[in-house]
Amino acid sequence: MGRAPCCDKANVKKGPWSPEEDAKLKSYIEKHGTGGNWIALPQKIGLKRCGKSCRLRWLNYLRPNLKHGGFSEEEDNIICSLYVSIGSRWSVIAAQLPGRTDNDIKNYWNTRLKKKLLGKHRREPRNRGNYNSVKQEIDVNRGSSNDGDSSSLSLLQENGNTTQQQQQPCWPQNINNMPVLPLQVPLPYTNQGPCFNDQDSIKKLLIKLGGRFSGDYYHPTLDGLNLEFSSDGQQIYQEQVHVGSSSAAAACISSTINNNNEVQFAQTDQYSGVHNLVQGQGGNFTPSFEEMVSSSNYPDGLEFLYNEDMIDHRIIESPTTTVTATITTNWGETSTPLYHHHNSIASNYQSQGVTQECALQYFSYPGAQ
DNA sequence: AAGTTAGGCAACCGCTCATTT
DNA sequence: GAAATGAGCGGTTGCCTAACT
Numbered sequence: 411m412g413r414a415p416c417c418d419k420a421n422v423k424k425g426p427w428s429p430e431e432d433a434k435l436k437s438y439i440e441k442h443g444t445g446g447n448w449i450a451l452p453q454k455i456g457l458k459r460c461g462k463s464c465r466l467r468w469l470n471y472l473r474p475n476l477k478h479g480g481f482s483e484e485e486d487n488i489i490c491s492l493y494v495s496i497g498s499r500w501s502v503i504a505a506q507l508p509g510r511t512d513n514d515i516k517n518y519w520n521t522r523l524k525k526k527l528l529g530k531h532r533r534e535p536r537n538r539g540n541y542n543s544v545k546q547e548i549d550v551n552r553g554s555s556n557d558g559d560s561s562s563l564s565l566l567q568e569n570g571n572t573t574q575q576q577q578q579p580c581w582p583q584n585i586n587n588m589p590v591l592p593l594q595v596p597l598p599y600t601n602q603g604p605c606f607n608d609q610d611s612i613k614k615l616l617i618k619l620g621g622r623f624s625g626d627y628y629h630p631t632l633d634g635l636n637l638e639f640s641s642d643g644q645q646i647y648q649e650q651v652h653v654g655s656s657s658a659a660a661a662c663i664s665s666t667i668n669n670n671n672e673v674q675f676a677q678t679d680q681y682s683g684v685h686n687l688v689q690g691q692g693g694n695f696t697p698s699f700e701e702m703v704s705s706s707n708y709p710d711g712l713e714f715l716y717n718e719d720m721i722d723h724r725i726i727e728s729p730t731t732t733v734t735a736t737i738t739t740n741w742g743e744t745s746t747p748l749y750h751h752h753n754s755i756a757s758n759y760q761s762q763g764v765t766q767e768c769a770l771q772y773f774s775y776p777g778a779q
Numbered sequence: 780a781a782g783t784t785a786g787g788c789a790a791c792c793g794c795t796c797a798t799t800t
Numbered sequence: 801g802a803a804a805t806g807a808g809c810g811g812t813t814g815c816c817t818a819a820c821t
Contacts, residue, residue, distance in 0.1 A: 426789070426815090449806065465807075466790070501809060512809075513789080521787050 423458045427467055431457055435464055436472045444468070470511045477509035481518055489515060489523060 438455045445451065449461035457464065470476075481489075485507055492503045498519075500512035507515065 424791075447806075460791090461806085462792090462808095463790075469808095470789080498810070516810075517788055525786095 421458060422460045422463075424463075427471075431459065432467070432472060435468060439468060439472075466513075470513050475509050476511065478514065481523075485510070486523060486526075489519060493519065 434455050434457055435451075438451070444465075445454075447461075448465040451457075451461055451464050452459045459467075488506055489503055492499075492506060496502060498516070500516045500519075504510050504512040504515050
């Protein structure tokens with residue numbers, strides 16, 4: 411049996427709310443409350459609106475103590491931190507920011523913050539001051555309660571100050587000092603999906619959250635390359651994957667061509683020195699490495715971190731028949747968003763018997779040792 | 780000056796989950 | 801226990817404007 415429609419779609423008004431509609435809704439709710447029934451509300455007030463639409467209008471624009479625009483640096487930090495930790499659970503994030511709505515945060519993230527963090531601007535930010543004065547007027551006409559986005563102006567001006575700022579990712583300055591925020595809801599990692607209660611599972615998850623290794627990164631170019639040599643004199647490929655501002659390296663995947671002209675891949679932790687062969691004779695990868703290399707699954711919501719713009723490809727090709735490939739990530743740097751992300755994730759495993767130090771050691775952060 | 784493109788944001792859609800009958 | 805109902809959520813769309821060509 412299909413579900414009954416919540417309202418008569420044909421006789422329901424859609425689109426922007428008028429000041430009169432806003433006034434009716436606001437006045438009624440302030441006097442009587444919602445009555446616990448949004449569906450019946452519009453009929454009581456005499457509004458030709460869907461109950462869901464009324465609810466949205468009230469929650470996002472009409473209810474008291476709402477803030478619009480003007481996100482502070484602190485709010486940016488909180489949003490970043492929570493997004494890195496829990497992904498696009500906007501209602502949870504909004505719960506940590508009084509006066510903010512999930513819709514507001516979602517829009518802010520999608521249209522500005524994500525780009526701000528990436529430092530990715532296709533063009534100069536436009537003059538928001540001028541835009542806002544016009545927008546404010548329009549919003550009044552359209553019935554919006556938007557009070558003008560004056561601090562968005564400063565955000566964008568600040569962002570557009572220098573060419574460097576436009577090109578460099580600009581994570582919140584103090585991101586590495588940000589606290590791991592106590593959440594009011596359980597994290598998805600701990601209450602859903604697979605149970606990460608063994609070292610292998612945890613390692614696998616942490617690898618996925620911390621870096622990506624893929625043959626896709628190889629490009630047949632020799633421009634601007636630095637040649638390096640492995641200990642036995644073999645020239646090597648090197649490919650560095652920079653995420654954020656760091657180039658420090660802690661862990662790598664290396665591959666060598668042995669005497670039988672077979673490529674072998676190994677995963678090495680540069681701090682612990684642990685070296686695991688992940689590919690055996692005959693060119694078959696171990697299942698875990700295969701999955702890791704072939705996976706196109708980024709951490710939820712963190713796809714942007716792996717955007718092409720954030721990756722610095724360097725390939726060194728040997729003119730000889732012996733080649734070693736190294737993919738280096740920035741796991742060792744403690745001032746990166748990823749470190750903070752790792753730290754957040756690691757702390758969430760404490761309840762499962764994995765110490766934060768242990769988890770962070772896997773990422774090879776020196777401070778965690 | 781006119782047309783096109785991109786950014787910002789309010790609002791809608793459709794789904795899931797919780798509660799009620 | 802199943803169906804009906806409502807609330808809430810995240811993703812998407814559409815409109816408007818500024819910027820660009």
